[in-house]
Amino acid sequence: MATFIVLLGPPGVGKGTQAKILSDRKGLAHISSGDLFRENIKNQTELGRLAQTFMSKGELVPDDVTIAMIKDRLSHPDCRNGAILDGFPRTPAQADALEDMLKEFSGRVDAVPQITAPMDALIERMSGRWTCRANGHSFNTKFNPPKLEGVCDYDGSELFQRDDDKVETVKRRIQVYFDQTSPLISYYREHDKLVEIDGLQSIEQVTKAILSALNV
Numbered sequence: 001m002a003t004f005i006v007l008l009g010p011p012g013v014g015k016g017t018q019a020k021i022l023s024d025r026k027g028l029a030h031i032s033s034g035d036l037f038r039e040n041i042k043n044q045t046e047l048g049r050l051a052q053t054f055m056s057k058g059e060l061v062p063d064d065v066t067i068a069m070i071k072d073r074l075s076h077p078d079c080r081n082g083a084i085l086d087g088f089p090r091t092p093a094q095a096d097a098l099e100d101m102l103k104e105f106s107g108r109v110d111a112v113p114q115i116t117a118p119m120d121a122l123i124e125r126m127s128g129r130w131t132c133r134a135n136g137h138s139f140n141t142k143f144n145p146p147k148l149e150g151v152c153d154y155d156g157s158e159l160f161q162r163d164d165d166k167v168e169t170v171k172r173r174i175q176v177y178f179d180q181t182s183p184l185i186s187y188y189r190e191h192d193k194l195v196e197i198d199g200l201q202s203i204e205q206v207t208k209a210i211l212s213a214l215n216v
């Protein structure tokens with residue numbers, strides 16, 4: 001029986017890290033919708049070209065295009081044991097579509113771990129990020145500081161703060177996440193699949209909490 005997980009969590013909560021760990025430990029494919037879009041566009045697949053026509057006009061990619069892309073991805077052999085979905089679904093309508101397509105793979109969404117943390121903690125984490133100009137090495141003034149302030153440990157180049165990592169931008173991105181995701185969170189709560197995980201624990205503790213929520 002394959003295992004399908006929808007992983008939710010605001011920017012800065014460590015969702016990508018957990019997706020990678022879970023994927024390695026449980027042999028599940030990690031499907032990030034953002035990566036999937038980029039790949040399809042880069043490889044100029046039929047769906048990629050279609051998505052691009054909307055994106056180039058600044059329009060949202062319609063659900064049926066996104067859903068077809070996910071469905072195609074789920075048919076790949078690395079999804080045999082199941083998959084961790086990251087960035088999809090975004091809406092209750094997409095969540096319904098996901099349940100329908102999983103039936104074809106004799107599966108269903110098993111659990112929806114939502115890694116959470118208070119806004120202040122997320123801002124603190126994310127706005128502490130500094131990036132090296134030469135090679136993009138990344139540091140965090142609080143959690144992973146460089147040995148010398150403002151200088152990359154690896155190549156000695158200057159560290160700067162990307163616009164994405166500035167407090168105001170970070171705050172807006174987190175707010176947008178919560179606003180957009182709240183209907184989906186309610187949906188999964190009603191379907192009794194939502195499991196809230198405290199994202200302020202250590203990486204290992206978060207992994208443990210997710211695994212015990214899965215019962216797999």
Ligand SMILES: [Zn+2]
Nearest residue numbers: 132137152155
């Ligand atoms: Zn560097």
